[in-house]
Amino acid sequence: MATLEKVDVVIVGAGASGSLYASVLAKAGKKVVLIEAGPDWQMTDLISSDMWGRRVKPSGVPFLFEGKNPYGYAYQGGWGVGGAALHYFANFPRYLPTDFKVKSEHGKGLDWPINYADIAPFYDKVAAEIGVSGDAKSEEIWRPKGQAYPMPPMKTFRNGQVWLKGLEANGIRMVPAAVGMNSVDFKGRPACIYDGWCHVGCPIGALANPTITYLADARKAGAEVRALSTVTRILTDASGTKATGVEYYDAKKEKQVQEASVVILASWAAQNPRLLLNSATDKHPKGLANSSGLLGKYMMAHYASGTWAMFDEDVENHMGTVGAQFMSYERYDKNAKKAKGAFGSTYIVAGTALKTSDLGGFANARIDLFGPKLAEFMQRAKRGITRLTAFGEEMPNIENRIEQASEKDEFGMPLARFTHSFSDEAIALWNANFDEGIEIAKATGAKEFWSARGPMPTIHLFGGTIMGEAAGTSVTNSYGQTHDIANLWVAGPGLFPTEGASNPTYTIFAVSQRGAENLVSKWGSVAG
Amino acid sequence: MSDIARRALIKGAGLSALAFSVGGTQVLLSPRQAHAQNIPFRTLNAEQVETLEALGETLVPGAKQAGIANFVDQQLSVPHGEALLEARILNVRPPYANFYRAALGAVDKASQAKNGDKKFAQLTGDERYAFVDLMRQNKIDGWQGPPGPFIYLLLRSDSVDVVYGTMEGYAALGIPYMPHIAPEKRW
Numbered sequence: 078m079a080t081l082e083k084v085d086v087v088i089v090g091a092g093a094s095g096s097l098y099a100s101v102l103a104k105a106g107k108k109v110v111l112i113e114a115g116p117d118w119q120m121t122d123l124i125s126s127d128m129w130g131r132r133v134k135p136s137g138v139p140f141l142f143e144g145k146n147p148y149g150y151a152y153q154g155g156w157g158v159g160g161a162a163l164h165y166f167a168n169f170p171r172y173l174p175t176d177f178k179v180k181s182e183h184g185k186g187l188d189w190p191i192n193y194a195d196i197a198p199f200y201d202k203v204a205a206e207i208g209v210s211g212d213a214k215s216e217e218i219w220r221p222k223g224q225a226y227p228m229p230p231m232k233t234f235r236n237g238q239v240w241l242k243g244l245e246a247n248g249i250r251m252v253p254a255a256v257g258m259n260s261v262d263f264k265g266r267p268a269c270i271y272d273g274w275c276h277v278g279c280p281i282g283a284l285a286n287p288t289i290t291y292l293a294d295a296r297k298a299g300a301e302v303r304a305l306s307t308v309t310r311i312l313t314d315a316s317g318t319k320a321t322g323v324e325y326y327d328a329k330k331e332k333q334v335q336e337a338s339v340v341i342l343a344s345w346a347a348q349n350p351r352l353l354l355n356s357a358t359d360k361h362p363k364g365l366a367n368s369s370g371l372l373g374k375y376m377m378a379h380y381a382s383g384t385w386a387m388f389d390e391d392v393e394n395h396m397g398t399v400g401a402q403f404m405s406y407e408r409y410d411k412n413a414k415k416a417k418g419a420f421g422s423t424y425i426v427a428g429t430a431l432k433t434s435d436l437g438g439f440a441n442a443r444i445d446l447f448g449p450k451l452a453e454f455m456q457r458a459k460r461g462i463t464r465l466t467a468f469g470e471e472m473p474n475i476e477n478r479i480e481q482a483s484e485k486d487e488f489g490m491p492l493a494r495f496t497h498s499f500s501d502e503a504i505a506l507w508n509a510n511f512d513e514g515i516e517i518a519k520a521t522g523a524k525e526f527w528s529a530r531g532p533m534p535t536i537h538l539f540g541g542t543i544m545g546e547a548a549g550t551s552v553t554n555s556y557g558q559t560h561d562i563a564n565l566w567v568a569g570p571g572l573f574p575t576e577g578a579s580n581p582t583y584t585i586f587a588v589s590q591r592g593a594e595n596l597v598s599k600w601g602s603v604a605g
Numbered sequence: 606m607s608d609i610a611r612r613a614l615i616k617g618a619g620l621s622a623l624a625f626s627v628g629g630t631q632v633l634l635s636p637r638q639a640h641a642q643n644i645p646f647r648t649l650n651a652e653q654v655e656t657l658e659a660l661g662e663t664l665v666p667g668a669k670q671a672g673i674a675n676f677v678d679q680q681l682s683v684p685h686g687e688a689l690l691e692a693r694i695l696n697v698r699p700p701y702a703n704f705y706r707a708a709l710g711a712v713d714k715a716s717q718a719k720n721g722d723k724k725f726a727q728l729t730g731d732e733r734y735a736f737v738d739l740m741r742q743n744k745i746d747g748w749q750g751p752p753g754p755f756i757y758l759l760l761r762s763d764s765v766d767v768v769y770g771t772m773e774g775y776a777a778l779g780i781p782y783m784p785h786i787a788p789e790k791r792w
């Protein structure tokens with residue numbers, strides 16, 4: 078085992094949040110090292126194929142999944158530089174003001190320690206930095222005013238447009254979707270050509286994956302990435318008041334220690350608590366940053382109610398991006414479906430390019446069909462099928478949690494048990510959104526339509542290291558600094574006390590930008 | 606920049622065909638070519654191959670010729686971090702061969718119990734269809750091994766991959782593939 082020369086910052090995970098932190102800190106002159114479990118992917122690795130696209134996802138994840146709705150980790154996760162955002166769909170809706178105050182407004186769930194107004198300037202900053210296409214003005218029917226997006230909305234295609242009549246008939250206004258993609262050339266990166274391969278990585282850089290935005294900036298400013306290196310512990314000093322660095326296994330599977338003045342965990346919402354639990358010492362017997370007992374608690378996922386519709390016309394479903402063309406917050410009111418026993422926001426999107434295979438492919442639109450019936454369906458669907466999706470919110474539940482298991486991984490680190498079940502209110506919202514999807518489809522004039530039902534999906538991931546006002550009721554403050562150890566920080570959606578219904582990453586970036594700037598501004602009092 | 610220029614910018618996807626060994630040397634082939642050339646199997650035994658081909662063909666017509674067994678077998682022989690199988694993204698624990706062996710064994714065992722000791726590949730077309738229809742709904746009594754609906758989901762997906770997920774599959778269906786970086790060997 079070698080102990081490497083101390084650096085200013087060590088960041089665990091070179092995904093969405095880690096890359097942003099690295100960029101802000103390296104540009105502020107800090108010596109930054111990112112330790113990343115997966116490969117250092119290049120743009121030339123992003124082969125346009127659903128099969129080859131699976132290479133950039135985790136394989137053999139170190140969790141045991143339990144509960145009524147076990148979490149679909151490997152599909153949702155990332156592995157290698159860029160993290161899951163190397164192959165995300167780049168839908169960039171914001172959270173709305175109500176998302177930050179669920180407890181105050183509804184007496185359930187939790188409040189964030191900050192408001193929409195605290196995050197809003199950072200949404201604008203992120204958009205200007207990495208490029209967002211959309212029409213901010215049109216969104217302002219639902220949210221406070223902000224700056225215009227740097228690029229106009231993306232092109233739309235029949236696969237999105239055909240839904241508009243049905244949505245309007247149901248009183249649902251749609252606006253151009255905000256996406257982290259280029260509708261026009263932006264900062265030397267080309268405009269999108271609408272071939273729909275975003276979900277296996279966009280090798281031309283029309284989609285803002287972190288390797289070509291924040292991580293590229295960080296590297297330019299001197300940050301170093303150590304790929305194929307897995308962190309197993311965060312180290313603390315004898316007094317237990319200071320993080321001193323991390324222990325990791327390098328690409329040759331040799332154990333190393335990287336010392337640092339500040340440690341930032343950015344290994345996604347499930348790994349961050351797993352690492353903190355595995356870093357227990359006599360001073361922190363329940364795991365680091367766990368004086369509240371809430372480490373690993375309140376894990377949350379989104380779910381989606383999809384509606385398929387088949388049209389006689391060619392809906393150009395091979396064209397577009399895998400992000401959305403139209404979006405709506407019309408059903409965002411958390412009580413919108415109260416009459417059906419549901420609680421939580423719904424965020425609706427329409428229009429997406431479709432491929433044939435993989436989980437999102439149209440061969441799975443009728444999972445019950447096989448044999449000659451499937452072959453016949455593929456012929457009909459290849460031009461005529463399109464999907465509408467409604468994302469739903471679940472409330473934080475302390476029983477949805479990450480804990481250490483006794484079984485160990487290849488590095489001798491305990492696996493974690495990840496327990497997750499949706500509440501009755503979430504299930505009711507999922508069902509209500511299916512019902513509404515059918516009403517919408519009926520009003521489009523589609524010749525056939527049906528709900529994309531299967532086991533309730535788990536999408537995106539939140540919680541486990543929630544932020545809050547006080548050390549007794551949360552793991553970090555609103556910047557991601559742990560209450561217990563000043564130079565130990567956490568980044569990413571694990572900080573979110575509630576999850577809204579919007580896709581998370583625009584907010585992950587905004588929260589990370591706010592946290593990283595705060596860290597730079599108080600560096601002298603934080604760094605150990 | 607024109608679209609063609611953009612695509613031309615991105616080259617060098619040298620690894621995108623699968624490596625099969627023929628007479629001790631490695632060659633890059635698509636699973637269809639591997640099937641046509643009778644490339645020896647590395648991981649699955651003859652019985653497992655037979656069951657897999659019969660099941661694949663029942664799930665997605667054309668899967669046998671498209672090389673379902675060669676695809677799965679080759680994928681089970683590479684380190685799990687390089688695997689392209691749907692099993693990877695559905696939280697199956699590596700080594701993935703364990704899952705496939707258990708799944709194919711479970712199918713044959715249930716088939717034998719239900720159909721007078723006949724393994725799945727020995728059933729008639731109609732019998733195979735009826736068996737899969739029950740398996741996908743978890744309606745086969747006394748089932749042992751990985752759950753039937755999950756086997757259905759995964760093997761159907763593998764079969765869809767080789768029949769519809771390739772460039773050849775898109776061409777046969779008549780829809781544009783439009784790759785930025787094309788997999789080699791039209792695979």
Ligand SMILES: Cc1cc2nc3c(=O)[nH]c(=O)nc-3n(C[C@H](O)[C@H](O)[C@H](O)COP(=O)(O)OP(=O)(O)OC[C@H]3O[C@@H](n4cnc5c(N)ncnc54)[C@H](O)[C@@H]3O)c2cc1C
Pocket residue numbers: 089090091092093094095112113114115152153154155156157158159160161162163164165166167168169276306307308309343344345346348400537538568569570571580581582583585
């Ligand atoms: C298919 C798909 C579509 C998506 N679409 C959207 C979308 O449209 N809009 C949206 O907002 N979000 C989307 N997301 C979600 C988005 O990608 C994530 O929210 C985001 O990437 C999370 O950021 P993160 O920094 O927390 O984690 P990640 O970006 O996943 O980065 C975590 C990194 O940590 C590394 N790591 C883990 N453990 C260790 C360890 N022990 N040591 C070292 N490194 C480690 C991982 O390898 C990974 O690279 C999508 C995700 C997927 C998978």
Ligand code: SF4
Pocket residue numbers: 258268269270271272273274275276278279280281282283284397398399
């Ligand atoms: S559709 Fe656009 S963003 Fe998606 S992969 Fe193609 S060029 Fe990239």
